[in-house]
Amino acid sequence: MTVDPQGPVLVEGPVEIVLDDGxxxxxxxxxxxxxxxxxxxxxxxxxxxxxxxxxxxxxPEDRNPR
Structure with missing residues (x-):
């Protein structure tokens, strides 16, 4: 498992996650x-x-058109 403080947690699969609702x-x-x-x-x-x-x-606009 790798934790990125600015992002997701990377987990080697396969993975099963039990959510709050079961x-x-x-x-x-x-x-x-x-x-x-x-x-x-x-x-x-x-x-x-x-x-x-x-x-x-x-x-950006070209201020010196040719």
């Missing part, structure tokens, strides 16, 4: 990213929602 989430992947911020739309799996989003800026 349901079990399973993954057979080699490595699983488990969400720790609860922002993920695919909770308990991480979808990188913890990453800060930057707006795409428009290209």
């Amino acid at each position: 349901t079990v989430a399973r993954s057979d992947r080699f490595v699983v990213a488990v969400c720790t911020c609860r922002r993920s739309r695919t909770y308990p799996w991480c979808d990188t929602s913890h990453r800060p989003r930057e707006r795409a800026s428009s290209p």
Whole structure:
């Protein structure tokens, strides 16, 4: 298991997680990213929602058109 303070917990799979309501989430992947911020739309799996989003800026205007 690898813990990233700014992101998910990486766990070698296969993985079974028992959720608060008692349901079990399973993954057979080699490595699983488990969400720790609860922002993920695919909770308990991480979808990188913890990453800060930057707006795409428009290209700078050419002030010396040719």
